[in-house]
Amino acid sequence: MSSYTQKKGFGANVWDYITTVDHKKLAVMYLLAGTLFFAIAGFEALLMRIQLMKPNNDFISAGFFNELLTMHGTTMLFLAATPLLFAFMNMLVPLQIGARDVAFPFLNSLGFWLFFLGAVFLHLSFFMGGAPDAGWTSYASLSLYSPGHGIDFYVLGLQISGAGTLISGLNFIVTIITMRAPGMTFMRMPLFTWTALVSSALILFAFPPLTIGLLMMLFDRMFGGNFFDHTMGGNTIIWEHLFWIFGHPEVYILILPAFGLFSEIIPAFSRKRLFGYSSMVFATILIGFLGFMVWAHHMFTVGLGPTANAIFAVATMAIAVPTGMKVFNWILTLWGGSIKVTTPMLYALGFIPSFVAGGVTGVMQASAPLDYQLHDSYFIVAHFHYVIVGGIVTAIFGSAHFYWPIFFNRMLNETLGKLTFWIFFIGFHLTFFVQHFLGLMGMPRRVFTYMEGQGWDQFNFISTIGALMMGVGVIIMVINCLLSIKGEPAGRDPWGDGRTLEWSIPQPIPFYNFRQTPLVRGLDPWWIEKQEGNKEMTFAEPVGDIHMPNNSAIPFVISLGMFIAAFGALYHPDADKPWSIYILIGGLAITFGAMIFRSVKDDHGFHLHKEEILEIEEHLYGKGGNK
Amino acid sequence: MDFNTKFTPHTWPDHPEQATMEGKNKVVGFWIFLACEVVLFASLFATYLALKNKGPAGMEFTTQSLFELPLAFAMTMLLLTSSLTSVYAIYHMRNFNFKAMQTWFGITLLLGLGFLGLEIYEFYHYVHKGFTFDQSAFSTAFYSLVGTHGFHVTLGLVWISTLMIRNAKRGLNLYNAPKFFVAALYWHFIDVVWVFIFTVVYLMGVIG
Amino acid sequence: MSSHDTPIVAKSQAQYEYDRHHNAVHMRKQVVNFAIMIFFTFIAFAVVAADFSKYLIFPLILLLAGVQVVLQLYSFMHLEDKKTHFGGVIGFFMWMGILIAFTFFLAFLTIIWW
Numbered sequence: 043m044s045s046y047t048q049k050k051g052f053g054a055n056v057w058d059y060i061t062t063v064d065h066k067k068l069a070v071m072y073l074l075a076g077t078l079f080f081a082i083a084g085f086e087a088l089l090m091r092i093q094l095m096k097p098n099n100d101f102i103s104a105g106f107f108n109e110l111l112t113m114h115g116t117t118m119l120f121l122a123a124t125p126l127l128f129a130f131m132n133m134l135v136p137l138q139i140g141a142r143d144v145a146f147p148f149l150n151s152l153g154f155w156l157f158f159l160g161a162v163f164l165h166l167s168f169f170m171g172g173a174p175d176a177g178w179t180s181y182a183s184l185s186l187y188s189p190g191h192g193i194d195f196y197v198l199g200l201q202i203s204g205a206g207t208l209i210s211g212l213n214f215i216v217t218i219i220t221m222r223a224p225g226m227t228f229m230r231m232p233l234f235t236w237t238a239l240v241s242s243a244l245i246l247f248a249f250p251p252l253t254i255g256l257l258m259m260l261f262d263r264m265f266g267g268n269f270f271d272h273t274m275g276g277n278t279i280i281w282e283h284l285f286w287i288f289g290h291p292e293v294y295i296l297i298l299p300a301f302g303l304f305s306e307i308i309p310a311f312s313r314k315r316l317f318g319y320s321s322m323v324f325a326t327i328l329i330g331f332l333g334f335m336v337w338a339h340h341m342f343t344v345g346l347g348p349t350a351n352a353i354f355a356v357a358t359m360a361i362a363v364p365t366g367m368k369v370f371n372w373i374l375t376l377w378g379g380s381i382k383v384t385t386p387m388l389y390a391l392g393f394i395p396s397f398v399a400g401g402v403t404g405v406m407q408a409s410a411p412l413d414y415q416l417h418d419s420y421f422i423v424a425h426f427h428y429v430i431v432g433g434i435v436t437a438i439f440g441s442a443h444f445y446w447p448i449f450f451n452r453m454l455n456e457t458l459g460k461l462t463f464w465i466f467f468i469g470f471h472l473t474f475f476v477q478h479f480l481g482l483m484g485m486p487r488r489v490f491t492y493m494e495g496q497g498w499d500q501f502n503f504i505s506t507i508g509a510l511m512m513g514v515g516v517i518i519m520v521i522n523c524l525l526s527i528k529g530e531p532a533g534r535d536p537w538g539d540g541r542t543l544e545w546s547i548p549q550p551i552p553f554y555n556f557r558q559t560p561l562v563r564g565l566d567p568w569w570i571e572k573q574e575g576n577k578e579m580t581f582a583e584p585v586g587d588i589h590m591p592n593n594s595a596i597p598f599v600i601s602l603g604m605f606i607a608a609f610g611a612l613y614h615p616d617a618d619k620p621w622s623i624y625i626l627i628g629g630l631a632i633t634f635g636a637m638i639f640r641s642v643k644d645d646h647g648f649h650l651h652k653e654e655i656l657e658i659e660e661h662l663y664g665k666g667g668n669k
Numbered sequence: 670m671d672f673n674t675k676f677t678p679h680t681w682p683d684h685p686e687q688a689t690m691e692g693k694n695k696v697v698g699f700w701i702f703l704a705c706e707v708v709l710f711a712s713l714f715a716t717y718l719a720l721k722n723k724g725p726a727g728m729e730f731t732t733q734s735l736f737e738l739p740l741a742f743a744m745t746m747l748l749l750t751s752s753l754t755s756v757y758a759i760y761h762m763r764n765f766n767f768k769a770m771q772t773w774f775g776i777t778l779l780l781g782l783g784f785l786g787l788e789i790y791e792f793y794h795y796v797h798k799g800f801t802f803d804q805s806a807f808s809t810a811f812y813s814l815v816g817t818h819g820f821h822v823t824l825g826l827v828w829i830s831t832l833m834i835r836n837a838k839r840g841l842n843l844y845n846a847p848k849f850f851v852a853a854l855y856w857h858f859i860d861v862v863w864v865f866i867f868t869v870v871y872l873m874g875v876i877g
Numbered sequence: 878m879s880s881h882d883t884p885i886v887a888k889s890q891a892q893y894e895y896d897r898h899h900n901a902v903h904m905r906k907q908v909v910n911f912a913i914m915i916f917f918t919f920i921a922f923a924v925v926a927a928d929f930s931k932y933l934i935f936p937l938i939l940l941l942a943g944v945q946v947v948l949q950l951y952s953f954m955h956l957e958d959k960k961t962h963f964g965g966v967i968g969f970f971m972w973m974g975i976l977i978a979f980t981f982f983l984a985f986l987t988i989i990w991w
Binding site for chain 1: 962966973984985
Binding site for chain 2: 915975
């Protein structure tokens, strides 16, 4: 028995996960970490909704409410939605393009650990003197004067986890460009891979402005800089620009993979190829491009002048065109299909109208004069939750059901799944639909309470009930996931309707993914093979040695060094903590030392020989199976 | 492919940096990283332009009173020349001439060190005049932009010298050829950024 | 040896000499490009030192800087080389970055004031 087929002890397993560079294990880690932060941020939302359930409530204090709203937004976008989508990207992209791993497995691991330790650092703020409280946008005019270390936690935590996200994005781009299997041309890539590519490109170009913005905030708050201090000639508008140059593409970074996931689910359960594939690709690229040209629509009320507002208003409305193309393509994929309403399909069917509603309110706000009315009201809150929950969260939940067998070789329970959907979906509309009216009635966002007798009481109560329903839905889903541990192995292509390469792999997926690199003969390669009556993919090479990367603990050490250094920077401005500078230098020394160690020590990976491959496959699938 | 394969000038591939899958990934990946760096520096440049000459009421420092052309010219010449010397290094890398490559990279390092020395002198000189990092928004933006470039130069120097020392005894192979190539790309990119710094910060600063 | 690797072949003496010569010619072109860059730098510093009108100097030195950058990217960094793996995609990403960078300049110079 070789070391690949032996069972490992608990400690060895933990060590294996800390040092792993396998994209499938990292995907599971992203999934777990993302779910953890999703739960935390969701709990924060529930606390806020309970506070707003009735007028003049004193369930939580005003200051704590500010911390909650800041952490809810920051966590949901950076630390929940991003890693959950990264989990799908990590798991699916190499499988969909027929690769054995990502282009840079080492960087994949580094990206995860930077993200995770940055996220942990940010959340430690709750226990170390208060969380950030200037909103997820952290406008400089507010955050520069926020006492305590809350904003410092925000700046440093996001700097570290943002670096991780950037590294992972770069990795996906290179993987998709260079690692495609023979025959997998750009125009044969599954749409999820396309959206992963475009969204990674957005990460590549959107995160540097955030990095620079955070660096400036870091200098201003901790090292005596003057970027945003108007008494020294600085300008707080610069922060707003840099933040939204990042922030607007960020929402496309999140929504594009969600579009991609639905573009996989809808054809699978319509049993029909995606309608208008090339127009979908074109629309994805166009959305990505336009996403960079519209950031100032978040700043209409700043006073940029009518010309700037008009340009950005028109550019914003233009994005509705490619998005509309996508919506019609999905509907036309359904049209005439042999539709099977499974849980993932239910989410897809719920997504289309919900997302369109969110998109339409978006176009309303793109009109600058109307935006002056809607700005900073609950209408905005309703709009972006319709887009994010109606678009991204439904995509994540739907594809969790769809891809659970790829992740864990188990199916989720369909009955519980449909129950989750209905409770969550009804709760979602209850929560946010009424918030449109609250906004139009003048209720401002980010307030911790309100006076009675303004006609807001009932709608706020309904909204809170809806939020509790969403919470119940999530709990049922988690129970469903836990129950699946005891479930039967799902096996290969358990839905029976898989179209792309990831469904062609026998389960459980071996760590090298493909024993032989597949030959791709068209769009939806696995569907093509099934249509021709084949039980296997056509292969591009004979069984031979496989080159695989080595595991490494260095990514963890590099990230840990940054984590330690962040504490040094955090306490740097405090006069009573002179030791902070040594922590800063020590942490950076660990990071750079580990990087130099990595550079000096050769890492050639290892070769998996033909005999070992056959032994592993026999262990996984039994004798004679999967020939 | 075995990374330890020994080569002769006759068997050495034309594009050794892209002869293996790892090499191809590295070169493509590094270019994509450079595209990201373009946007990173653009954010700093744009901020600098927005905050140029802005400071507390009655600030005495302006770009015109501060910058001196001869120093900027000397720094530019050093860095431009170092760009050419690293082209020479890659030329010899492709010809499988390890010694010549090391020599040209060594010259690149010396020129880069000279540049860094001048930059440190310049900063020291400004600080001495009272133009410190926290003096005004202008000073903060200036030091952040030019300092980030200087930080990149420092990283480049450490990187190239680490590569030279690590591989001094074993010569060229397909494992380290992409590393040298990518380090040279990084060095050229530093020069690209400097072209804009001397144009936008120094030359346009002297005009006002 | 995977399908992504280049096979190792021993060149014939004639091929070897041809490639060497080709490389040497290419290197001479690089030196010419370097001379152009130095020349442009001289002009840029000279027009500033000569104190011409702002409206002549600004566009001129920005243009010279732009040409220098293109020379660096395509010549010194070998982007013009047709054998560069996915050279087209790389170029697309670089120009995309430059385009986005341009919008930053435009915005920060026009809609940030006081």
